[in-house]
Amino acid sequence: MLGIGTIAKKVFGTPNDRKIKATRPLVEQVNALEPEFAKLSDAGLIEKTEEFRKRVAEGESLDALLPEAFANCREGARRTLGLRAFDTQVLAAIFLHQGNISEQKTGEGKTLTASLAAYLNALTGKGVHIVTVNEYLVQRDADWMGKVFASLGMTTGAAVSQMSENAKRAAYDCDITYATNNELGFDYLRDNMKSNLSEILQKQHHFAIVDEVDSILIDEARTPLIISGPSTDRSDMYVIIDKVIPLLEPEHYDLDEKTRNVSFTDEGNEFLEQQLRARSLLEPEQTLYDPESTSIVHHINQGLRAHKLFLKDRDYMVRDGEVMLIDEFTGRMMQGRRLSDGLHQAIEAKEGTTIKPENVTLASVTFQNYFRLYDKLAGMTGTALTEAEEFAEIYGLGVVEIPTNVPIARIDEDDAVYRSVQEKYAAMIEKIQEAHDKGQPCLVGTTSIEKSEMLSKLLTEAGLEHNVLNARQHEQEAQIIADAGKFAAVTIATNMAGRGTDIQLGGNVELKVLEALDADPEADPVAIRQRIEAEHADEKKKVLAAGGLYVLASERHESRRIDNQLRGRSGRQGDPGRTSFFLSLEDDLMRIFGSERLEKVLTTLGLKEGEAIIHPWVNKSLERAQAKVEGRNFDIRKQLLKFDDVMNEQRKVIFGQRRDIMEAEDLNEIVTDMRHQVIDDLIDTYMPARTYADQWDTQGFYAAVIEQLNVDVPVIAWCEEDGVDDEVIRERLIEATDKMMADKAAAFGDENMRNIEKQLLLQSIDGKWRDHLMTLEHLRSVVGFRGYAQRDPLNEYKNESFQLFEVMLDSLRQDVTQKLGQIQPMSDEERQAMLEDLARRQAAVEAAADASANDQLAAENANQPADGFVEDDQTTWGDPGRNEPCPCGSGEKFKHCHGRLA
Structure with missing residues (x-):
């Protein structure tokens, strides 16, 4: 019997269906204009762009321009690349322009879709950023779509790591800029450490289209971007602690795999105290609960996490004597990315590699808060519906499922559950052999390097030729995936399978076309495409006859999205195909989330070795487990964001003040207000309200005036005058300090004085903000314990961080006033030397920032x-x-x- 909800959907359609239906007329308008734009000359397309720009400048809305702009861009792509956007691509681009996430299945042409929305929004002249997951795709898409934009009279840039400042500034000044999420975030942080407005790269945040939006805004959103500088080296401590951790017995710690948490038991603490005393790290009477043990406790906790939670070739790998993190969602190496708070150093000690010093945070931002800077945000992916709630709540983004251009013909088989990993792998090898014998290409999905190499070994033993794609071979990713659809090909891939490159049956036509166009830029792209498609036709026929691409997954991931991404590699653009998931009770997800019930079912059924249970109920049960894990991960990200939002408000104030200072011609009014506020604070401190003159601390007041204002005036005598009050003394101090600063300005020269004020202000803000970030990190690490006292840690963090921010602003005023009071007129040579020193210090800070960010991103470029x-x-x-x-x-x-x- 059908439920009320099911009946309503059949009658009225789903909300998604209604959105699609309401937008179809716009697509028809674009199609109706196609003959008109096809008649235009190449120069006519560019003239249309200029006409659109003028109309936007005169106040016409982008919505009104959409049909004409899309028709112009579609024609440009047809002429330059031989690609005509399908109606479904036009439909998806409309939703992108409206600030939504367009969920398009694999192979539906997201790169071309983005070009339509980017072209329309770039007509404002405010710039459009297209965000991709790696620098290979940045370069590829910028070169590929750059031809389309150039034919329309627009400029395209690619912002990548290791570029010179001038080259990167030119890239950001283009109409459309391609960049990775990491590079955009780091450039934003670096911009807010610059000292001159002319050095700023990202002028504004107008519109961003995020490709693989689920990966960037959800999977990677848990890790903030941090620009840091080295602190004191404590590598010896990590080495000593690393020798203690392997001595622990299971009863010494509690390991919770569900929450990825590990902690010491009481027995473990007693054992550690004995071991640490034996190594002279604890005094004879000292315990781990004493305040002076804080640093040691931090090190042993990180050592325990490194050994029990982080596994080699799953969470990280060692390459050239360096610990490289592996992205659990994409399987890629995150070169240069380091775990914070000493955890990376603990892993380096565990693996016996060189231990690099811990870092001090200079600037930090999360992807959530960076991308919320944009006036309008849009995204593309093949799998977003499962996370629609998070996109709506965190980013205000709707998710629209775009229908495929051709109906999906793929067969998704029910999961097969085996008792052991060995039985599961044996069944997989058998299935791969069957498919290979008839020429059907196979894509085998794994969740870690270790498992992909284990399967590779089994395939080799079975005499099956194959390619392996994991973090060790990520340089050849595009080529391996491009070949994965060839006749009888077998490809093993970790979760990164095919991102950015389609698996086309018979081989990838687009890559061949791009290679041909690069070799001969003057060639006719339409003719080249026709020739290459003809060459691939025979190969594709053979693969189609064999049944299309067969995707075999070796286990389910914690997230349904990752499973759907792998499944979506098959059945591209209406091609046939099939997908199967092979599971065992020893898989992580099954073991942690409910293998006991299944074990009972299997025992009851009396399954023999090598047999599997296959039933839709198993799929439903596993999906419910995955949904629970996804919900828990969402709650973790939401909680992290709530804490970061507190810092983000302060970050916006500080970065806004820096920008105001750089834009200001004359800062005299700001520094004068600061100085007057310092005088008010001094009077409030040493001459409290509602007190008599004989109660004032005149000696302390005099010393503070000399120290903070650098002006020697008879404040003690003033305080002893008959009938004097605090307001009179305030006015006298203001008059004396204003005259002193006016004399200094005259001696320095107005222009030099303005320069000095600007540099001192920026340096003081940067220094105070760095110290404040460190204080907030420490507060964040301890505030969780307030929950034991029935106090909300978030509210405690909000209140205390606000108080700390106010203290920071007070100390900033004092710092600037004190430094300006101490500077003295000097000779031309001395003045020049001082200005050079100020510039050198600022350059050192920026160099540290560049080095930190480039360390995290340099390797991506090195892989070209x-x-x-x-x-x-x-x-x-x-x-x-x-x-x-x-x-x-x-x-x-x-x-x-x-x-x-x-």
Whole structure:
């Protein structure tokens, strides 16, 4: 019997259906204009862009311009790339323009879709940012879609790490800028550490289109971007603690895999105290509960987490003597990204690699708060509906499911659950062998490097040729995935499977077209596409006859989204295909979330070895478990965001003040107000309201005036005058300090004085903000314990952080006033030297910021082969030294890579 909700949906359609239906007329308007724009010359397309820009400047809305702009952009893409946007792509682009997430299935052409919405919104002249997950895609999409934008009279830039400042500024000044989420975030932080307005890269945050929006705004949103500088080196402590942790017995700690938490038991604390006393890290009477043990407790907690929660080749890998984190959602190496709070150092000690010093935070922002800076935000992905609630609540983004251009013909089989991992792998190898024998390409999904290599070993033993794609081979990602749809191909991939590159049956046409166009830019793209498509037609027929792409997953992920991404690789644009999930009771998700009930069912059924339980109920049960995990992860991210929102309000105030200071021609009014406020504070402190003159602390007042204002006036004598009050003394102090600063300005010269005021203000703000960030980090780490006293940790954090912020602003006023009071007129040479010193200090701060951010991103660029590098032609390798990076772009030393083969 159908439920009321099901009946209503059949009669009225779902909310998603109604949105699609309401937008169809706009698509028809775009289609109706197609013949008109097809008649335009190439120059006519550019003239149309200029006409649109003028109409926007005169007040016409982008909504009114949409049909014409989309028709113009569609025609530009058809002429330059030989691609005509489908109606479904136009539909998705309309929802992007309206500030939604367009959920398009794999292979539906998200890159071209984004170009339509980007072109329309770039007509305002405020710039559009298109965000992708890695720098390979930044370069690829900027080059690819840049041809379309150029044909329409618009400029395209790619902002990547390791670029010069001037090159990156030029990229941001373009109409459309492609960049990774990391680079955008770091550039924003670096911008807010600059000292001159002309050095700012991101002029405004107008409109951003985020590709793989679920990956960027949800998966990566848990880790803030941090620009940091090195602090004191405590590597010895990590090494000593690392020798203690392996001595622990299971009863010494509690491990909760569901929440990924680990803590010491009372027995564990007693054991640790004995071990630490034996190593002279604790005094004979000292315990781990004493205040002076805080640092040691921090180190042993991080050591325990490193050993019990972080597994090699799952959470991280060791490459060239360096611990590289692995993104649990995409399987990619996060080169340069480091865990904070000493956890990365603890893992380095565990693996015996060089321990790099901990860092002090100079600036920090979460992706949630960075992307909420934009006036309008949109996103694209193949899998967003499962997280629609989070997108709506955190970012105010709606999710619209776009229908496929051709109906999906893929068969999704029910999950098969085996008792053991060995039985599961044996069944998978058998299925792969069956598919391979008939020429059906197979994509095998795994969740870690370790498991992908284990499966690879089994396939090798079975005599099956295959490619492996995990964090160790991520440089060849695009090529491996492009070949994954070829006849009888077998590809093993971690969760990163195919991001940004389609698996096309018979091979990837787009990559071949791009390669041909790069080789001969003058060639006709339509003719090239026709030729390459004809070459692939025979191969595709064979693969279609074999049943299309077969996706086999070796286990379910915590998130349904990741499973759907893998499943979506098959059945692209109406192609046939099938997907199967092979599970065992020993899988992490099954073991942690409910294998006991299934074990009873399997026992009751009396399953023999090698047999599996296959039933839709199993799928439903697993999806419910996944939904619970997703809900818990959402709550964690929401809680983290609530804490970061507190800091974000303060960040916006500080960054806003910095921008105001850089934009101001004359800061004399600001520093004068600061000085007068310091005088008010001094009078309130030493001459409290409703007190008599004989109760005033005149000696302390005199000393404070000299220290903070650097003016020697007879305040003690003033205080002893008959009938004098605090207001009279305030006016006298203001008069004396104003005259002193006016004399200094005359001696320095107005322009020099304005420069000094600006640099001192910026330096003081930066220094105080860095100290404040560190204080907030410490507050954040201890405020959770307030919950034991029945107090809300978030409210406690809000109240105390606000008080700390006020204290910081008070100390900022004092700092600026004190420094300006102490500067003295000097000779031209001394003045020049001082200005140079100020500039040098600012440059040092910016250099530290660049080094920190570039450390996290440098490797992505290093993974691009050197210009002209050809694998099989040693004459193209240049002449690298043995210890220099290999020209193939692997990131390894030449002697460990191609130098070993030479």
